[in-house]
Every structure is written in structure tokens, then in C-alpha cells.
Amino acid sequence: MRGRRFGNMGDLFGPIIVAAHTGQPVQFTPSTSLRQRLISVGTIGQKQRLGRVDVWGAGFGGAQESGFAVPRGFRHPHFTRFMPHALRGPFSAALLRESGYAVPDVYGDPAMLLPRLWSGEGIAKRWELGVVIHLSEIEQRSPTAGARPDFLRYAIPETLRGAVTVINTVVDRGVEPVRQRVEEILACRRILSTSLHALVVAEAYGIPCAGFDIHAGKPGRFHAADHAVPIDHRMRDFYAGVGQPEVLLYRQERHLQTDWEDACRFIDRHWQPLSYNASRLLEAFPRHLGTPEAVPGQEAMRRLSTLAPLDQA
Known part of the structure; x- marks a missing residue:
């Protein structure tokens, strides 16, 4: 339309x-x-x-x-x-x-x-962790919408409000709003995301990142071609396409609160830059x-x- x-x-x-x-x-x-x-x-x-x-x-x-x-x-x-x-x-x-x-x-x-369009130079790191939510998880289709309130994994305690930010991928339809949203991601030291393209942005600019999976179980690296492991098929495809056969996932069910400091430590320990x-x-x-x-x-x-x-x- x-x-x-x-x-x-x-x-x-x-x-x-x-x-x-x-x-x-x-x-x-x-x-x-x-x-x-x-x-x-x-x-x-x-x-x-x-x-x-x-x-x-x-x-x-x-x-x-x-x-x-x-x-x-x-x-x-x-x-x-x-x-x-x-x-x-x-x-x-x-x-x-x-x-x-x-x-x-x-x-x-x-x-x-x-990065060939927007270098990202001069953008200060404001957040320790940016958590990017997929369209299916937001309250309403709006650039300022937060996660659905029943998804407790996105709750941020008062003590971390200055360190962890939640970002959604909805923007006004124009070049400048898209650039601004990219720069919001670049202002984060790490990215945890259910949105594939927030991960692509992070990887393109060398920002440590991991997929934010909704399943129970331990976080880790999972082989993209393993049919037995639930992995977002878009992430399977992207990472295999850029020569990374494994997908880095931090697992947390939606009804449980997230230990954000643990998520940061996980990304710091396991993320490796792409050589694409x-x-x-x-x-x-x-x-x-x-x-x-x-x-x-x-x-x-x-x-x-x-x-x-x-x-x-």
C-alpha cells in the first residue's frame, strides 16, 4: 500500500x-x-x-x-x-x-x-548494550514503541536504565530516519537482537553482537546447518552466507527476566568479527x-x- x-x-x-x-x-x-x-x-x-x-x-x-x-x-x-x-x-x-x-x-x-554510505565516525558510545526488538514483539507499529509488556525479558531494572536501551526497527519512510536509526545502533557498545538487520548493521560496523533467541537452554554458538537446533532461518542464511557457519545466540524465554550483565559478558567472551x-x-x-x-x-x-x-x- x-x-x-x-x-x-x-x-x-x-x-x-x-x-x-x-x-x-x-x-x-x-x-x-x-x-x-x-x-x-x-x-x-x-x-x-x-x-x-x-x-x-x-x-x-x-x-x-x-x-x-x-x-x-x-x-x-x-x-x-x-x-x-x-x-x-x-x-x-x-x-x-x-x-x-x-x-x-x-x-x-x-x-x-x-559503512560505505555512512562511515559512523564521530558517533560516541552512549550505551553498554542495545537490545533490538523484532516487529513481532513491539506494542504497536511506531518508531517509539517498546516491547509488549508481557514479554518480561525486555524489562530493564532502574539501576541499568543508563546502560541498556531498547530499540525497535520501525522508522519513518525516508533516508534520514533510516540513517538516524543506524546511528542509534552505532551508539551501543554491544547489540543483542531478534532483528536480523540490526545484527547485520552491528556486524558491518564491527560491533560485538549476538542473536536474542526466545528458546530455553544455554546460550552459545550453534551450527547454522543443524536442523535439530531452533535458529531463526534468516540468521542461519546470513551467517552461512558471510562465511560464518555458526550463529551466536543468547537464549532467554520471553516470560523470564534477562540478566543483562550476563548477556554483556557472554557477547564479550564469544563474539568474533567477520572477515567478509x-x-x-x-x-x-x-x-x-x-x-x-x-x-x-x-x-x-x-x-x-x-x-x-x-x-x-
Whole structure:
């Protein structure tokens, strides 16, 4: 629906990154459309219907919303042709390959390119821990909404109010609100998140982080390909795609309060920076849609300031 005031931060990364790197104007196209279109950020491949769909870094889900399992059973939609240039990760690639597509072994989420747009330099660390909540966990779809009150794991004691902050991923639809939300994440020394794209931002900028899992059990590193372990399939796909076969998870059920100091110690002990190189992802960008700059210059940043409203559904 056009004209929506708010959007999800991760969904808005795609048009910003593509516009900045190519200099091309972007225009929202619905997921069901006869028009040729590009999908780049988010688990949105399985939602596409009709037409030609160029894929650059997007993820795919299975026939059923797999949630915490390795996705399987992708149902190829009728009258739709995917053109895979790069996938977010190998699990998304496997779904397309099962449908008969030749998929290159080029993986990565384009949101890893954000530091090429916004360096993050000069942003002071204000918080010891930023806790980023998924859309499904907020009270209402608003940039200032907190977690649902029955989710006790997000309660912050008075003694830690100056050290731990809760952030959601809802923003006004525009480049500047997205940049500001990214900078909120950059103002944290550590990130604990149920949102994949808050983790991608943290990893891209080298901020220690871990997924905030909702299941009972000990926190730790879990192999992305282990079907027996419940892991958010988007996180499985992303980390496997950037060459990290394990997903770092801090487990805490929603109805139990979180020991935030323990969570910080866990991240400090176990997080390791990624060594992902995005050059192949940039090289895989579909050339009929533009030639991306390795590092967008000042002119690209000026173009962003005049980018049309991000009217994504």
C-alpha cells in the first residue's frame, strides 16, 4: 500500500543502497507485478509473483514460514522468472536450485555495504548494550514503541536504565530516519537482537553482537546447518552466507527476566568479527540496472538526500 508513514528499517536498506551505489532512481514495485524488478534486502523472494525478478542479496523462505527451521519446499510461483545474481546465503540458494535455477555461489546481504554510505565516525558510545526488538514483539507499529509488556525479558531494572536501551526497527519512510536509526545502533557498545538487520548493521560496523533467541537452554554458538537446533532461518542464511557457519545466540524465554550483565559478558567472551569481503557481491550486481561504485562518493550522498519517498509496502 502506498503512502504508509512507517516502514521496517531492514526493508528500506535495499533502495537506499542501490540508489547510492548506482546513481539510478528507484521506484517501488509491488511483489505481485508484471513489471521487471530487483529484490535486494530481506526475506522477500518467496513473496514474489509474476514477471522477471532480479535477485541481488535477497533471501528466500520455504512454502511454509519455517521460522526457526532450515527452510524447505519453496513453491515456484507461476509466470515468474527469477534471475539470481547473488543470494543472501546458501539456504536461500538451495531453495532456488531445487526449483531448477543455476545459482552462483555469491552470497551476502547488501546491508553489509552500509559503512560505505555512512562511515559512523564521530558517533560516541552512549550505551553498554542495545537490545533490538523484532516487529513481532513491539506494542504497536511506531518508531517509539517498546516491547509488549508481557514479554518480561525486555524489562530493564532502574539501576541499568543508563546502560541498556531498547530499540525497535520501525522508522519513518525516508533516508534520514533510516540513517538516524543506524546511528542509534552505532551508539551501543554491544547489540543483542531478534532483528536480523540490526545484527547485520552491528556486524558491518564491527560491533560485538549476538542473536536474542526466545528458546530455553544455554546460550552459545550453534551450527547454522543443524536442523535439530531452533535458529531463526534468516540468521542461519546470513551467517552461512558471510562465511560464518555458526550463529551466536543468547537464549532467554520471553516470560523470564534477562540478566543483562550476563548477556554483556557472554557477547564479550564469544563474539568474533567477520572477515567478509563484499567485492564479489558488488561485482554480481546486475549490470543492465547500473554499475555500482565500490565506494559511493559525495555525489552519491547528495543523490540520497533527494531520493523519492521510500513507499515500500
